[in-house]
Amino acid sequence: MEKKTVLNVSNLSVTFRMYSKGMRKGGLKVISNLSASVREGEILAVAGSSGSGKSLLAHAVLGILPRNAIVTGEIEYMGEALTSARLTKLRGREIALVPQSVEYLDPLMKVGKQVSDDKYAVKRAFERYKLDESVMKLFPFQLSGGMMRRVLCATAVVTGAKLIIADEPTPGMSEELAARAMKHFRDLADAGAAVMLITHDIDLALRYCDRVAVFYAGTTVETALASDFGNIDNLRHPYTKALWRAMPQNDFAPTPGTQPYAGNLPDGCLFAPRCDRVTEECTRAAPESRTLRNGEVSCIYAD
Amino acid sequence: MRTAAGAIGRPLKNVGIYLLRGVSLLLASTIIAFFLSSIAPQDDPIHAYIQANPGVSAENVARMEEYWGLNQPPVARYVTWLKNILSGDMGYSTSNRRPVAEVIGVRFRASIALMMAAWIFSGILGFGVGCIMGRFAGRLIDRVLKRVCLVMCSIPTFWIGIVFLVFFSVTLGWFPFGLSMPIGANPDEVSIWQRLHHLVLPALTVSFLSFANLALVTREKLADVMESGYILFAKARGEKWILRRHALRNILIPAVTMQFGSFSELFGGSVIAENIFSYPGLGSALTASGKTDLPLFLGITLFSVLFVFCGNMIANILYSFIDPRVKRGD
Numbered sequence: 207m208e209k210k211t212v213l214n215v216s217n218l219s220v221t222f223r224m225y226s227k228g229m230r231k232g233g234l235k236v237i238s239n240l241s242a243s244v245r246e247g248e249i250l251a252v253a254g255s256s257g258s259g260k261s262l263l264a265h266a267v268l269g270i271l272p273r274n275a276i277v278t279g280e281i282e283y284m285g286e287a288l289t290s291a292r293l294t295k296l297r298g299r300e301i302a303l304v305p306q307s308v309e310y311l312d313p314l315m316k317v318g319k320q321v322s323d324d325k326y327a328v329k330r331a332f333e334r335y336k337l338d339e340s341v342m343k344l345f346p347f348q349l350s351g352g353m354m355r356r357v358l359c360a361t362a363v364v365t366g367a368k369l370i371i372a373d374e375p376t377p378g379m380s381e382e383l384a385a386r387a388m389k390h391f392r393d394l395a396d397a398g399a400a401v402m403l404i405t406h407d408i409d410l411a412l413r414y415c416d417r418v419a420v421f422y423a424g425t426t427v428e429t430a431l432a433s434d435f436g437n438i439d440n441l442r443h444p445y446t447k448a449l450w451r452a453m454p455q456n457d458f459a460p461t462p463g464t465q466p467y468a469g470n471l472p473d474g475c476l477f478a479p480r481c482d483r484v485t486e487e488c489t490r491a492a493p494e495s496r497t498l499r500n501g502e503v504s505c506i507y508a509d
Numbered sequence: 510m511r512t513a514a515g516a517i518g519r520p521l522k523n524v525g526i527y528l529l530r531g532v533s534l535l536l537a538s539t540i541i542a543f544f545l546s547s548i549a550p551q552d553d554p555i556h557a558y559i560q561a562n563p564g565v566s567a568e569n570v571a572r573m574e575e576y577w578g579l580n581q582p583p584v585a586r587y588v589t590w591l592k593n594i595l596s597g598d599m600g601y602s603t604s605n606r607r608p609v610a611e612v613i614g615v616r617f618r619a620s621i622a623l624m625m626a627a628w629i630f631s632g633i634l635g636f637g638v639g640c641i642m643g644r645f646a647g648r649l650i651d652r653v654l655k656r657v658c659l660v661m662c663s664i665p666t667f668w669i670g671i672v673f674l675v676f677f678s679v680t681l682g683w684f685p686f687g688l689s690m691p692i693g694a695n696p697d698e699v700s701i702w703q704r705l706h707h708l709v710l711p712a713l714t715v716s717f718l719s720f721a722n723l724a725l726v727t728r729e730k731l732a733d734v735m736e737s738g739y740i741l742f743a744k745a746r747g748e749k750w751i752l753r754r755h756a757l758r759n760i761l762i763p764a765v766t767m768q769f770g771s772f773s774e775l776f777g778g779s780v781i782a783e784n785i786f787s788y789p790g791l792g793s794a795l796t797a798s799g800k801t802d803l804p805l806f807l808g809i810t811l812f813s814v815l816f817v818f819c820g821n822m823i824a825n826i827l828y829s830f831i832d833p834r835v836k837r838g839d
Binding site for chain 1: 737738739741742743744745746747748754755758759831832833834
């Protein structure tokens, strides 16, 4: 049976209106032609380095971008456009965010109350994460790192959301704790939720996710199956291949150059300046996303 | 886990520390005030009296000095004064011809009404304006109010007092020129409304001192909170009443600090306002005592230090109720 697509983002662009002088009219484009989709029962890992637009995607879906952000493109939830009116109804109920850190909890409110006003729901969520009932009465500053992570997960679980967007849930955690956190997301997905897992740690994510969307400079370069990462020849985009080679267990080989900054993007393919297969053709226009071997790729030479 | 003894012991220990601090503060401030006044020119009533009445013989001066104990060295005089204070005797006010404690009691009642009115007014207005500015940080209303507040901060109390007096009392005639009740009225027959009527302008003058500061501090804090992760997360979770649920308590700490910490400015402001409006409170008594009435001067010093100390102590105690992190700050 075909699994239903819960979230589908296509051709998303996010531009920040800038007020400072000297900025080109139209502002700063931080995300361009970004596409990603998550189906029920699966984990989509969104991987990419800092500044590749991962968190902005999460914020765009949840409608919590700053006021000076202009969003274009399509965001669909359960096959229908996610309008702001619909989003207002859905967020916190069907769509839940697992935030990055303790900064996302009110420092002066007991965590139980922050997870939900419904005590019994909190109790159930806490049981699931093996959090003691007494934790409900603690303030965020009294939690250990591991407890904090579980509390943040509980804020999403308590809603019974169909779509869970986890924004960098593992940095700063020990390997064991991080693995356990990932296991929790796997369980949620196995229970039918669609999980979008935003992460730096592609190595860890690969062990738990179904598919990987690779972001570079604010755009999606490739969407691959997690299993594709077992062999470099299965990967499609030169950047993904470079990423694979950079992994410690593979060649551990860096790719020269750095990701370009928003506002200083090259014409055409954003990866062209660092790509070893670049031709003049690449700099003419941004490559369209196309389907290739059960994945998506934005490269004219990918095969 | 905290033991029962610890739970009781900590507050007790805190009270002990507060008391120790308070006593040492009072001691230090009276010592400084005493010796500053003893080295000031025209320090004692004898010289003031002699200047007004030339032709007093040296013998009589010596006799008077002996009577008032002014022939003793300052340290001995201070010790005597301190002993009397400890036995509950604050001395005799030479300018009022009444015991210092009584003068302070009467004057303080008038002053506390003035200061509290100003304090409450500046608190509500400052916090309210600060919340509006912080909520709409960066927008037009914020920019306008911020400029107004910055101007307010720069205006000295005596000047705004005089402007109020000229505008509201002289030009518009809405309020009386001064005093705490109509001239010549029997204090027993003065209604509360008449007293309030006399209180408005001095109170406004004093409150102008601190409301703008409070507003600016509250604005900064609220603007920070609005940018914080937890407000963003609350939005992402579709929470209602986000500001009341998450922001209010978080912006209370700086507001409480400012407002209770402003007791010193409140006292200082009331001294100025009372003089402008001839309002018979502690402040005007203090100015009157400045030259010759040392017991009253020291008494008011002692009292004002106690007043400011209490303000700070209340703020400290309130912290631990507002912010659980403060309670554990040991």
